[in-house]
Amino acid sequence: MTIVTKHHFNAFLLFLLLGVCLMFPKPAISGDPVLIGSPDIFESTLTKKEIRNIYLGKKKKWLNGHAIKLTVNDTPEVQISFTSVYLQKTPAQFITFWKNMVFVGQGRFPKFFSNEKELIDYIQSTDGAIGFISTDPPEGKDVRRFIISD
Amino acid sequence: MKKLVCILIVLFSVNLSMAMDDELDIHGFVAQGFLKTDHNNFIQNTEDGTFQFNEMGLNFNTQLSDSLLMSIQFFASDFGDIGNDEITISHANVDYYFREWLCIKAGINRGAFGFYGDTRDIDMLRTYVFLPTSVYPEAYRDCINSAKGVEIHGNMYPSLLALEMGDLSYRFQYGFIDIPKGSGIERILAKRGHTDTLSSSTDTSFNLLLTWDTPMPGLRIQGQYVQIGYQLNGTTKDDIFWKQTKEDMLLGIEDDAYRSFLEDSLVITNVPINFSGDISMIVYGAEYTRKNLVIAFEEAIYGQAFDYTIDARLSDSILKKTDSLNNKGLGYYYAASYQFYDWLKMGAYYAVTYPLKDDKKGKDNLVFIDRPSYFAWQKDSCLSLEFDFNRHSSLKLEAHYMDGGTQLDYIVNLDPEGYFDTQRYWYLFAAKLSFNF
Numbered sequence: 001m002t003i004v005t006k007h008h009f010n011a012f013l014l015f016l017l018l019g020v021c022l023m024f025p026k027p028a029i030s031g032d033p034v035l036i037g038s039p040d041i042f043e044s045t046l047t048k049k050e051i052r053n054i055y056l057g058k059k060k061k062w063l064n065g066h067a068i069k070l071t072v073n074d075t076p077e078v079q080i081s082f083t084s085v086y087l088q089k090t091p092a093q094f095i096t097f098w099k100n101m102v103f104v105g106q107g108r109f110p111k112f113f114s115n116e117k118e119l120i121d122y123i124q125s126t127d128g129a130i131g132f133i134s135t136d137p138p139e140g141k142d143v144r145r146f147i148i149s150d
Numbered sequence: 151m152k153k154l155v156c157i158l159i160v161l162f163s164v165n166l167s168m169a170m171d172d173e174l175d176i177h178g179f180v181a182q183g184f185l186k187t188d189h190n191n192f193i194q195n196t197e198d199g200t201f202q203f204n205e206m207g208l209n210f211n212t213q214l215s216d217s218l219l220m221s222i223q224f225f226a227s228d229f230g231d232i233g234n235d236e237i238t239i240s241h242a243n244v245d246y247y248f249r250e251w252l253c254i255k256a257g258i259n260r261g262a263f264g265f266y267g268d269t270r271d272i273d274m275l276r277t278y279v280f281l282p283t284s285v286y287p288e289a290y291r292d293c294i295n296s297a298k299g300v301e302i303h304g305n306m307y308p309s310l311l312a313l314e315m316g317d318l319s320y321r322f323q324y325g326f327i328d329i330p331k332g333s334g335i336e337r338i339l340a341k342r343g344h345t346d347t348l349s350s351s352t353d354t355s356f357n358l359l360l361t362w363d364t365p366m367p368g369l370r371i372q373g374q375y376v377q378i379g380y381q382l383n384g385t386t387k388d389d390i391f392w393k394q395t396k397e398d399m400l401l402g403i404e405d406d407a408y409r410s411f412l413e414d415s416l417v418i419t420n421v422p423i424n425f426s427g428d429i430s431m432i433v434y435g436a437e438y439t440r441k442n443l444v445i446a447f448e449e450a451i452y453g454q455a456f457d458y459t460i461d462a463r464l465s466d467s468i469l470k471k472t473d474s475l476n477n478k479g480l481g482y483y484y485a486a487s488y489q490f491y492d493w494l495k496m497g498a499y500y501a502v503t504y505p506l507k508d509d510k511k512g513k514d515n516l517v518f519i520d521r522p523s524y525f526a527w528q529k530d531s532c533l534s535l536e537f538d539f540n541r542h543s544s545l546k547l548e549a550h551y552m553d554g555g556t557q558l559d560y561i562v563n564l565d566p567e568g569y570f571d572t573q574r575y576w577y578l579f580a581a582k583l584s585f586n587f
Contacts, residue, residue, distance in 0.1 A: 105221035
């Protein structure tokens with residue numbers, strides 16, 4: 001008598017495959033986010049390394065002497081894309097990193113925006129603010145769109 | 151301490167009103183844990199299960215100017231006999247950003263220690279309930295978490311022949327680390343010296359930590375040296391350690407009559423003893439992060455270099471005997487964690503502690519004379535699960551399989567018989583619920 005039939009074996013393989021897929025989910029990563037800053041910022045180009053240093057709290061001031069104010073786009077796809085491309089971190093690792101910075105007295109928690117329009121308005125009206133959005137900013141918004149170089 | 155808290159609050163309020171366009175950020179956390187062991191009390195009553203394991207903190211920070219960040223954090227914790235929910239200041243400082251490579255911080259600063267030492271109070275920042283105790287002993291926590299003084303820190307980006315060599319960051323702390331009577335480090339040193347403490351005091355200390363984020367993405371390497379000047383005054387215990395020490399002292403005397411006289415007249419138990427010297431710590435390690443996987447290794451060498459003077463009694467006179475005590479302890483661990491989903495993370499580590507690295511079996515050193523040899527090591531195999539309900543709350547479940555008991559008397563006071571009531575192999579289960587905002 002065959003206890004493990006071919007049918008059982010195929011079902012087992014299917015569940016195994018499903019389990020592996022669930023265990024290692026691949027989030028959809030959209031195109032590279034667009035980096036924008038407040039109009040008072042002198043810099044027009046940022047290197048990927050500068051973006052990383054800014055978002056990891058190492059570089060804290062712009063050329064004009066204003067403190068850098070970080071914002072984070074809380075839309076999952078944009079956030080995943082930004083943190084993986086520029087920071088080599090997952091969003092969860094990025095948030096943990098900043099909780100760490102705050103609770104050891106090394107920095108201030110970035111402002112999170114789940115609405116892109118609010119984020120753009122904040123950056124337009126706040127000296128030294130930087131953020132990332134999914135596409136180019138709408139016409140009429142007075143924000144700096146950074147050119148990204150390697 | 152209360153006076154200092156008041157001054158800081160007043161200063162903070164005044165400065166707050168002078169703050170530029172920024173508001174005050176307030177963050178906080180509360181964590182409640184539960185501990186249970188099958189044998190041996192890791193802290194008080196863990197054999198029956200205990201809730202004497204909690205932390206809470208409240209953090210205020212604001213940007214006073216473009217270059218000046220001010221931060222203050224109140225903290226309370228309970229870990230058996232340590233902490234008892236007394237409110238302390240874990241840090242209160244201003245950080246002046248001069249350049250990316252030069253920042254100066256003054257006040258009460260978080261003590262930098264290894265990769266994760268300065269985050270040990272903040273449960274939600276790690277996968278594990280307990281950081282590996284071989285490198286991060288719980289008993290050291292109340293002392294080395296904070297230091298009054300100054301810290302210079304910064305980041306540099308060296309290159310070699312036009313090749314970028316990654317990021318090099320440094321933290322140099324100079325100041326005062328308080329090790330009062332009753333603190334974890336004092337208890338450990340007193341036990342190692344078989345001494346009842348009367349007073350415990352520290353000199354200035356310094357701490358240099360270098361971190362290299364290598365050109366290989368995700369790989370960082372760290373090295374650190376800490377030195378703390380320390381004095382401990384007390385009386386020698388009336389125990390087998392000092393009786394054996396006396397026998398060893400008399401071994402070299404060839405004159406039988408004189409040796410017999412000393413055996414009867416020389417007293418080195420219950421007499422004043424003074425330890426003066428340095429506590430040092432060398433920590434180094436590597437951490438590799440790739441997507442959801444984090445692998446880490448760290449090793450710590452704990453040094454105690456002391457001169458001690460015993461006021462031995464010989465008949466009616468005092469005989470000062472001076473000697474030196476040089477101990478080196480060793481701890482290391484291997485750890486890995488993986489985030490399977492946004493809500494589930496799993497971690498494991500294997501951590502090994504030897505309080506005396508030259509006596510890993512507890513056979514040679516007098517320190518272990520009155521206890522089972524397995525107090526010369528502790529090997530901890532840990533498996534941990536973290537469930538994140540959202541960004542603000544999590545639950546952790548953790549199991550440890552322990553071989554050895556070197557840290558069993560760090561927090562619980564064991565009497566001579568108590569050492570032999572312990573068991574070499576034991577389990578520790580921990581659960582912890584954390585909230586933060």
